[in-house]
Amino acid sequence: MSETPYQQLERRFKRLSALGEVQAVLHWDMAAMMPRGGGEARAGQLAELKAVRHGLLTAPETGELLDAAEDADGLKGWQPANLREMRRLWTKATALPEGLVVALSKACSACEMVWRTARPEADFAAVKQTLEEVLALTREAAAAKAEKLGLSLYDALLDDYEPSGRTADIDPVFAELEDFLPGLLSDALDAQAAQPKAILPEGPFPEEKQKALGVRLMEALGFDFDHGRLDISLHPFCGGTPDDVRITTRYDEADFTSSLMGVLHETGHALYERGLPKQWRGQPVGEALGMSIHESQSLLVEMQVCRSRAFLGYAAPLMREAFAAESKDGDPAWGPENLYRLYTRVKPGFIRVDADEVTYPLHVIVRYRLEKAMIEGDMEIADLPAAWNDGFKELLGLTPSTDREGCLQDLHWFDGAWGYFPTYTLGAMTAVQLFEAAKKAVPEIEPAIAKGDFKPLFGWLKTHVHTKGSLLTANELLIEATGKPLDPKIFKAHLKARYLG
């Protein structure tokens, strides 16, 4: 019997998925293994792979098969959702004329290169013109996508990172945070000042000991080293493929706390990838859902689980054993309560990636406001530094002394990632909402965490998040898992309980 159009599409998307996995392995290798001199050839390999994948996806035959499969009957179970995802990928891939794709890719590479020296030199003027080119081409791409998808310019970009994410939903949520967070921050700082000061354990902390502790906790959380690795890279990330998921970190021998929490964060991403539905592997519906859900899984592990009193009660003795086996039992630096204070310390600062749980959303909201305005044509690049500093002063009460700790700090815009920033905070809020629902549904989750047993937690997450792949939208998933769409009240209650309680 010959294959149906849908079956032919499954074969075609399986190939696309395998080539996508190849890209992921090459990216991991580039960051963690590749010698510097391999860069030029690697760029060529990645460019050819990208072109091959683009060609496969946008071939006329793919469009014809989609039309035929949509007209046919007989799809079962997850297949209609898979066909919907195929169509979505095809629509996006065919929305942009090839010339624009190439121009945008070149502009982003050029801009990133200028940014790499402009940032340390805090020299916004140096990068202004090339950033203007990136913005102009990004807006052109947004317009092409917006027309095909029936969306606003900003939503057309956001949709690449957060499928079905819309400013109409995000705006009221962020407005509620804007009202709430500055007051909470001030109260949290007061509460913190009334507490004993957190003590940073004294090093040095040799790299191999940090790695051994990281591996031990990763394994406790359920990371399977038969299906993954932990390595070193300049910028930590979770890469590889669902069956061979590779996370990276970097070690500071003077302070283990940040690297360790980074490892646990990436482990959250990794366990999501590993938990994606095996029976849909290689198909679009089997892929991770979007950035807010992905970030919710890393932040649930890092921020909700691993920075909790329950987890630190379990992990503190392991940390002491790893680094200070000979220290006295009563050394206050290694006490769970001190480590909890350390890991929940609030401190307004300029740099997003160093921000705590309370101030992080404010960093995001500053960026979200600005990128929306620039994409919708309401603001010029020339006005960015001043607008950044105004927004930062308004929301965080601080004024960056240079653009290095202001609008030059993040790669995103310079590399063409517009519409990405809100997913960080959507992810943080989603993490809290999922964790609260999980604890309510399975009361043993928290006592188990205190004993280093994470099975009850991940049992719930697998069922309600990981194995759903891309079957639902993020909001549908939240409603099924927690009974309601994203609700800022849950996030606010969590922050009050943790930072004022």
Add this chain to the structure above:
Amino acid sequence: MSETPYQQLERRFKRLSALGEVQAVLHWDMAAMMPRGGGEARAGQLAELKAVRHGLLTAPETGELLDAAEDADGLKGWQPANLREMRRLWTKATALPEGLVVALSKACSACEMVWRTARPEADFAAVKQTLEEVLALTREAAAAKAEKLGLSLYDALLDDYEPSGRTADIDPVFAELEDFLPGLLSDALDAQAAQPKAILPEGPFPEEKQKALGVRLMEALGFDFDHGRLDISLHPFCGGTPDDVRITTRYDEADFTSSLMGVLHETGHALYERGLPKQWRGQPVGEALGMSIHESQSLLVEMQVCRSRAFLGYAAPLMREAFAAESKDGDPAWGPENLYRLYTRVKPGFIRVDADEVTYPLHVIVRYRLEKAMIEGDMEIADLPAAWNDGFKELLGLTPSTDREGCLQDLHWFDGAWGYFPTYTLGAMTAVQLFEAAKKAVPEIEPAIAKGDFKPLFGWLKTHVHTKGSLLTANELLIEATGKPLDPKIFKAHLKARYLG
């Protein structure tokens, strides 16, 4: 101006080359980095890449472009040779019906799997039937290629590993070795018995010290760690790509000598890849020529250079410093003369990969005779174990006690690599012939080696071998570089000088 057919072909083969580099990186990763659980997904990635490359190469458009380019004028310099190589690749790729390619690939995978347990258990009967299937399909493939190329069955297979290699040229060369080597072996053993016995330095030799010494000698030879790596794998190999060449080894903490020489061997392969002509990168004419030339470069470095008195005079103090810095200066185990005896010890044995320079060709000739007979239909798989043992007894004077140290020892046949074996010995002979010519042309090569300076040697090799890519056949290259085709007399003279001198 629109592209000429030849220019379009260059673009197409550049893509094929980039995807081939990707395959090489994935293979390296699989051997050196990948966790076990990633195997199934990796097999899928490699299969899809292979199918994409096969599809690109055999597309009707490729054949049309080749016809058009061959009819056109205006090719310059290396381009006609490049077009010739493109045609060769296309002819081979289109010679086999797709069904046969798939059947052969599956049969080889199945047979390899059975072999992996049959070998340790010395159970030839267990693997006999699946090996028969591999042979039947290999002969079918040989017939299809033979018809397209106008070659004998065996030559059609050999040509995949050794372009333009022919049994008509190999047979008389090997016949001369068959006549010569048994007598030389006996004389060499006598000469060796009259010498002091070689002393193996006493370990342990920690892995990181072995690696540091390997890196030091690799760098001395000219390996650039900005364009390559040294890692660990079960079976040492040279992989990666010309601009990012990755060699592997494995360490035995009780005996550093074998791993170190293995590293230097792979360094020879690596320097050949690195030295391939940069201006032809990504084109067929810029690729390594074939297995005999590749092996000649590794064996020239290992067997001719690094096992020489000149090299060991330079390296012996470095070895002692690496492992036994506190030992007395006069410890005879670390003396260059002892190390030279150790590294040129002759000892007939059953296992090819452990063989010395004198007996290695006899191991190869046993296999060459047998695989020719099986491919040409003059021998059955059922007769292989007995025929192996007969041949081994005749040429090496030993009879394997089990098939584990007999016909089950090498993966090649079980994995479908028929026609590969002769290239090892052609490579060994080519290495000697090139080294002799180089030393004659540049007299300072040998004194420089004794001082740890390898620039004169590699200067000559780059000019006469590395930068030639696939411009010439192996024999043409030898004639240009040494003034004559492969000449067994040169090899014989070398062996006499080294082992009877």
